[in-house]
Amino acid sequence: xxxxxxxxxxxxxxxxxxxxxxxxxxxxxxxxxxxxxxxxxxxxxxxxxxxxxxxxxxxxxxxxxxxxxxxxxxxxxxxxxxxxxxxxxxxxxxxxxxxxxxxxxxxxxxxxxxxxxxxxxxxxxxxxxxxxxxxxxxxxxxxxxxxxxxxxxxxxxxxxxxxxxxxxxxxx
Numbered sequence: 001x002x003x004x005x006x007x008x009x010x011x012x013x014x015x016x017x018x019x020x021x022x023x024x025x026x027x028x029x030x031x032x033x034x035x036x037x038x039x040x041x042x043x044x045x046x047x048x049x050x051x052x053x054x055x056x057x058x059x060x061x062x063x064x065x066x067x068x069x070x071x072x073x074x075x076x077x078x079x080x081x082x083x084x085x086x087x088x089x090x091x092x093x094x095x096x097x098x099x100x101x102x103x104x105x106x107x108x109x110x111x112x113x114x115x116x117x118x119x120x121x122x123x124x125x126x127x128x129x130x131x132x133x134x135x136x137x138x139x140x141x142x143x144x145x146x147x148x149x150x151x152x153x154x155x156x157x158x159x160x161x162x163x164x165x166x167x168x169x170x171x172x
Contacts, residue, residue: 028049028072030069037049052133055111055115056098060166066163069158072140083130092119143158147161
């Protein structure tokens with residue numbers, strides 16, 4: 001609705017063909033209400049736009065924390081072997097927040113070192129592996145004791161923990 005001159009719209013369950021590749025459209029409101037991502041099952045590739053970033057997720061401009069958590073849950077359900085291409089290169093900026101939130105995560109520490117090395121060589125961190133992301137991205141891990149403990153919400157639902165983590169990131 002906010003972008004003029006759109007001549008073709010898509011919705012959950014639609015497919016889009018690019019050359020020989022078929023992409024499934026997945027609605028992911030949260031960042032914006034009309035946000036979608038594109039997943040190619042045959043290639044195990046996800047174009048996540050501004051929903052999921054390496055070690056982060058999109059800000060909540062139009063949607064709610066509950067909507068964004070539902071959207072991220074859809075992405076989390078994709079195969080671990082999925083290669084994710086996100087809309088922006090924020091990985092290095094996200095490392096500082098993630099390691100503060102989850103300082104004992106050795107996989108996160110190792111990936112952080114790799115990201116810093118890549119960026120020092122002016123190389124991208126995309127695509128990134130969804131399986132690893134599920135283990136190191138706090139926005140995909142609100143069910144973990146470590147993340148819930150950090151935001152003092154051990155007995156809360158995942159979306160409430162997610163909301164607290166998103167708020168912390170906004171203030172970081």
